[in-house]
Amino acid sequence: MHDKSEKSLHQVVGGNRGLDKLLKAGRLFEELDRVVQPILPEQARGRIQVACIEEDCLVLAAASPAWASRARLLADTALAEANRHLPDPLKRTRVIVAEGLPDPFGRK
Numbered sequence: 001m002h003d004k005s006e007k008s009l010h011q012v013v014g015g016n017r018g019l020d021k022l023l024k025a026g027r028l029f030e031e032l033d034r035v036v037q038p039i040l041p042e043q044a045r046g047r048i049q050v051a052c053i054e055e056d057c058l059v060l061a062a063a064s065p066a067w068a069s070r071a072r073l074l075a076d077t078a079l080a081e082a083n084r085h086l087p088d089p090l091k092r093t094r095v096i097v098a099e100g101l102p103d104p105f106g107r108k
Contacts, residue, residue, distance in 0.1 A: 036081055
Protein backbone atom coordinates (compact mmCIF):
# COMPACT_ATOMS: atom_id res chain seq x y z
CA MET A 1 0.00 0.00 0.00
CA HIS A 2 1.22 3.51 -0.82
CA ASP A 3 1.96 5.70 2.20
CA LYS A 4 0.78 9.27 1.69
CA SER A 5 2.79 11.87 3.51
CA GLU A 6 1.19 15.11 4.61
CA LYS A 7 1.75 18.13 2.43
CA SER A 8 2.67 21.53 3.74
CA LEU A 9 0.27 24.40 3.24
CA HIS A 10 2.73 25.89 0.74
CA GLN A 11 2.63 22.66 -1.30
CA VAL A 12 -1.19 22.59 -1.27
CA VAL A 13 -1.51 26.24 -2.32
CA GLY A 14 1.14 25.79 -4.99
CA GLY A 15 0.61 28.29 -7.76
CA ASN A 16 -3.01 29.09 -6.85
CA ARG A 17 -2.80 32.88 -6.54
CA GLY A 18 -6.39 33.28 -5.38
CA LEU A 19 -5.94 30.86 -2.50
CA ASP A 20 -2.58 32.37 -1.62
CA LYS A 21 -4.16 35.83 -1.52
CA LEU A 22 -6.92 34.59 0.81
CA LEU A 23 -4.41 32.97 3.14
CA LYS A 24 -2.33 36.16 3.31
CA ALA A 25 -5.45 38.21 4.06
CA GLY A 26 -6.44 35.79 6.81
CA ARG A 27 -3.00 36.05 8.39
CA LEU A 28 -3.18 39.85 8.22
CA PHE A 29 -6.58 39.89 9.95
CA GLU A 30 -5.32 37.52 12.65
CA GLU A 31 -2.25 39.72 13.21
CA LEU A 32 -4.40 42.85 13.43
CA ASP A 33 -6.63 41.11 15.93
CA ARG A 34 -3.57 40.25 18.03
CA VAL A 35 -2.57 43.93 18.20
CA VAL A 36 -6.12 45.17 18.84
CA GLN A 37 -7.05 42.71 21.61
CA PRO A 38 -4.65 44.16 24.25
CA ILE A 39 -6.08 47.69 23.89
CA LEU A 40 -9.63 46.45 24.55
CA PRO A 41 -11.00 46.27 28.09
CA GLU A 42 -10.41 42.78 29.47
CA GLN A 43 -14.08 41.77 29.42
CA ALA A 44 -14.34 42.76 25.72
CA ARG A 45 -11.36 40.71 24.56
CA GLY A 46 -12.50 37.94 22.29
CA ARG A 47 -16.04 39.27 22.26
CA ILE A 48 -14.92 42.02 19.90
CA GLN A 49 -12.54 40.94 17.16
CA VAL A 50 -11.07 42.13 13.89
CA ALA A 51 -13.18 40.54 11.15
CA CYS A 52 -11.57 41.94 8.01
CA ILE A 53 -10.62 45.03 6.04
CA GLU A 54 -12.88 46.29 3.27
CA GLU A 55 -11.17 48.97 1.18
CA ASP A 56 -10.37 51.72 3.75
CA CYS A 57 -12.56 50.25 6.51
CA LEU A 58 -11.62 48.14 9.54
CA VAL A 59 -14.49 45.74 10.20
CA LEU A 60 -14.94 44.64 13.79
CA ALA A 61 -17.08 41.63 14.72
CA ALA A 62 -18.97 41.57 17.99
CA ALA A 63 -20.41 38.52 19.73
CA SER A 64 -23.84 40.10 20.33
CA PRO A 65 -25.76 43.32 19.71
CA ALA A 66 -24.76 44.51 23.18
CA TRP A 67 -21.08 43.93 22.42
CA ALA A 68 -21.56 45.65 19.05
CA SER A 69 -22.64 48.80 20.92
CA ARG A 70 -19.51 48.56 23.03
CA ALA A 71 -17.40 47.94 19.91
CA ARG A 72 -18.71 51.15 18.35
CA LEU A 73 -17.47 53.06 21.41
CA LEU A 74 -14.04 51.43 21.10
CA ALA A 75 -13.81 51.59 17.29
CA ASP A 76 -11.69 54.76 17.06
CA THR A 77 -9.14 53.34 19.47
CA ALA A 78 -9.05 50.03 17.57
CA LEU A 79 -8.65 51.89 14.28
CA ALA A 80 -5.75 53.96 15.60
CA GLU A 81 -3.99 50.83 16.89
CA ALA A 82 -4.54 48.96 13.62
CA ASN A 83 -3.20 51.91 11.64
CA ARG A 84 0.03 51.80 13.65
CA HIS A 85 0.69 48.40 12.04
CA LEU A 86 -0.47 49.01 8.48
CA PRO A 87 1.43 50.62 5.60
CA ASP A 88 -1.71 52.34 4.26
CA PRO A 89 -3.95 53.85 6.94
CA LEU A 90 -7.59 52.92 7.17
CA LYS A 91 -10.11 55.75 7.44
CA ARG A 92 -13.18 54.29 9.08
CA THR A 93 -14.66 51.38 10.99
CA ARG A 94 -17.76 49.27 10.78
CA VAL A 95 -19.14 46.88 13.37
CA ILE A 96 -20.98 43.68 12.57
CA VAL A 97 -22.64 41.18 14.87
CA ALA A 98 -21.26 37.65 14.58
CA GLU A 99 -23.13 35.71 17.23
CA GLY A 100 -21.10 32.59 16.49
CA LEU A 101 -17.89 34.02 17.95
CA PRO A 102 -16.42 31.61 20.47
CA ASP A 103 -16.64 32.71 24.08
CA PRO A 104 -13.08 33.63 25.18
CA PHE A 105 -13.79 32.14 28.61
CA GLY A 106 -15.22 28.87 27.33
CA ARG A 107 -18.75 29.47 28.64
CA LYS A 108 -21.72 28.13 26.70
